[in-house]
Amino acid sequence: METIRLKDISKVYRTKEIETLALENVNLEIREGEFVSIMGPSGCGKSTLLNIIGLLDTPTTGVVSLLNTDTNKLNDSKLSSFRNRNIGFVFQSFHLIPSLNVTDNVALPLSYRHDMSASERKKRVEEVLTRLGLSHRMRHYPTQLSGGQCQRVAIARAIVGDPKIVLADEPTGNLDSKMGQEVMDILHQLNREDGRTIVMVTHNEHQARMTDRIIRFFDGRQVE
Amino acid sequence: MNYFKQIIYEMKHQRMMTWVSVSGTALSIFLVMAFFITDNFSSVDVAPETSRSRVLLGEGVHIKEGDRYDSSGMSITLKLAEKIYTGLDGIERISFVRGDKSAEQLSVAGAEPFVADGRKVDAEFWKIFDFKFIDGKPFTDSKAAAAERAVVLTRSAARRLFNEDKVAGRDIEIRMIPFHVVGVVEDVSPLLDNTYGYYFTALDKEQFRSTESDDAIFGSLKVILKMKDGVDAAYIKEQVKNRYDRFGAELKQNGKELIYHDQPYTGEELTLFFGSNNSPDIKSHNRQQWIIYALLLLLPAINLSSMTRSRLRHRVSEIGVRRAFGAKKVDIIGQLLGENLLITCMGGIIGFLFCILFLYLASHLFFEMGGSFESSLEVLNVRPDFSMLFRWQNFLIAFIVCFILNIVSATVPAWRASRRNPAEAISGTH
Ligand SMILES: Nc1ncnc2c1ncn2[C@@H]1O[C@H](COP(=O)(O)OP(=O)(O)OP(=O)(O)O)[C@@H](O)[C@H]1O
Ligand SMILES: [Mg+2]
Secondary structure, three states, rough: EEEEEEEEEEEEEOOOOOEEEEEEEEEOOOOOOOOEEEEEOOOOOOHHHHHHHOOOOOOOOOEEEEOOOEEEHHHHHHHHHHHHHHHHHHHHHOOOOOOOOOHHHHHHHHHHHOOOOOOHHHHHHHOOOOOOOOOHHHOOHHHOOOOOHHHHHHHHHHOOOOOEEEEEEEEOOOHHHHHHHHHHHHHHHHHHOOOOOEEEOOOOOHHOOOOOEEEEEEEEEEOO | OOHHHHHHHHHHHHHHHHHHHHHHHHHHHHHHHHHHHHHHHHHHOOOOEHHHHEEEEEOEEEEOOOOOOOEEEOOOOEHHHHHOOOOOOOOOEEEEEOOOOOOEEOOOOOOOOOEEEEEEOHHHHHHHHOEEEEEEOOOOOOOHHHHHEEEEEEEHHHHHHHHHOOOOOOOOEEEEEEEEEEEOOOOOOOOOOOOOOOOEEEOOHHHHHHHOOOOOOEEOOOEEEEEOOOOOHHHHHHHHHHHHHHHHHHHOOOOOOOOOOOOOOOOOOOOOOOOOOOOOOHHHHHHHHHHHHHHHHHHHHHHHHHHHHHHHOHHHHHOOOHHOOOHHHHHHHHHHHHHHHHHHHHHHHHHHHHHHHHHHOHHHHHEEEEOOOOOOOHHHHHHOOHHHHOOOOHHHHHHHHHHHHHHHHHHHHHHHHHOOOOOHHHHOOH
């Protein structure tokens, strides 16, 4: 069964001066539980693709279907709750909210679930933080953490809502190789142990080769 | 509750912006509330004027004789007052008082003489208003009280003369004439135009009657009417207008035209300073008020709005991240409006407290502007009653103003922020 299916996806960015064809006729299927790397030179459309898969942006043409749901048919509010339940994001520059402490950052996705009790939320947050070895950093603010710790908090936030899909855009891009390896280990663990489908953008050949499949892009087109 | 923690953090970490936003709001609330509270002093019930909505003032005549003669005045003769205001339906009590306060010298052996505002009132006056007597009693027979030269002092006057409060039965001199103190009342705020005074002497109608010529119209009296509970001022005005018409017809025979100007007046109307040859125009006054309120609100709202926008600029990627993790547009709008309301309310509380403090301490500034004091000597010392300032209505209005300020200043920025494409918001492009 395909968890992610992209059909004839194109994305054109229009600004006043120029039109950029960021993605051109992309067709892609990713199975449940697959760990896929996306590679390609800068500007070839990797982030654009991930944003479209993550329902953060809409394609100019084409159909995105996730978990057998045709997402073109969802309105903004439905898209929001779909993201909330099914997709977790990890970004290159972490994007933790600086004014929230670790616990509150991790709890963010749960705060938009109105069917979950406060105690249940607290329990879930503590569970993931413990799993990621952050239980002693719960009251810290992002500025008080190292880059590796920040990315672990971000991963905790991405999985606290138990999403089927995790999208990571250069998750190790801002980390040194040791911390980068740590993050990769965690992602592999999430894939193996939880069976989450992971799509990761990376520039690191070595990391990519460790995943199930590498998809290469060039100039908005899939080349491999 | 997380929002609360977050906003506190934001405020700590964006000090300059917080400071400007909070103080801007505080200033706005300060101005609006100073305006609102002083504008409404005329309708606040506070001792001794505890039923102001039921009290009307009968005063003012305006006479014309062709183009040659146009004369008007606030105070009227007893004869005119009786002709027009006695026996009206719906009136519970009627009191005749001197139209103006007079500043006279009070003295007693062994104390420094001083000049203070005095009123001449009849016995009914004490029944219409709710004076608190510290000592003695009000006089009940105007004629007898006038004959024996009775005077009711305020606490401040008593202290000043005798260094004590309970001085009923003692004698003082007013303009060197001996008077007999029959009672001492609690001080009255100068804001209470019908009852403010430092001392009160008795008014004998007969004395006035004998000194007035038959056809005199301009005199020195005014009439205080207390309506029965539930009676509408318009109903009284209608009857008074009929009396004016009837009396006007009499005057017409002498070639004089009597012009009716909506008498008798409510407290609210009397704050308008419309003069005796004009009618109070509550509608245009209210319109002006609304314009002033709108300006007082709008200008800071515009300022706050740009503050809100620049605060949001720092948080574009946060909003994108929240959207990515499931926040709907309404969640974002709700959060931002809620945060903003918190800031506005904080500014609101500060502005409100400063406003009350200001009105209390600097009261003489705006009381004197009314120009209704014969002797400004004591005015500096008399403060508005705190019960006139700390009214739930004032808190409610202050909160509503904060709310409006919030809606006006934050809705557009919040709505815009919620509509941003999440992908672009996260990466922080434009
Ligand atoms: N919001 C946007 N508006 C206009 N053009 C955009 C926008 N986002 C991306 N682009 C353009 O689309 C193309 C693809 O961008 P994208 O960010 O997907 O590249 P990428 O493969 O992720 O590159 P990198 O490896 O540097 O992150 C680029 O030419 C970029 O300039
Ligand atoms: Mg990219």
